[in-house]
Amino acid sequence: MSDIKLSIIDREGETHKLTAPTDMAMNLMEVIRLYNLAEEGTIGICGGMAMCASCQCYIKSNNHIPKMEDEEEAMLSEAFNVKENSRLSCQIKITEELEGLICELAPEE
DSSP: OOEEEEEEEOTTSOEEEEEEESSSOOBHHHHHHHTTOSOTTSSOTTSSSSSSOTTEEEEOSOOOOOOOOHHHHHHHHTOSSOOTTEEEGGGOBOOGGGTTOEEEEOOOO
């Protein structure tokens, strides 16, 4: 098993340093939910299908993250609090390239 280290800034501004497995086909939203970093029912409402923006986050590090697919880009075009570094955490697979990732959860609508 290979774990990576991540830093997640929750909606209150607190930074959480945590580990995530790269061999379980998880995405960043699932890791955030696993560690209870957002109030239940406020993140991943659509179940990770890129059909809501409840898992929007801001990528604050320079990790290589795959390019946005059309569905993610369309959802973010309709979301609130979108920034240049916004991504849907449900669309970011946990891979070794995310080692050291820093992201901040977007405010709840």
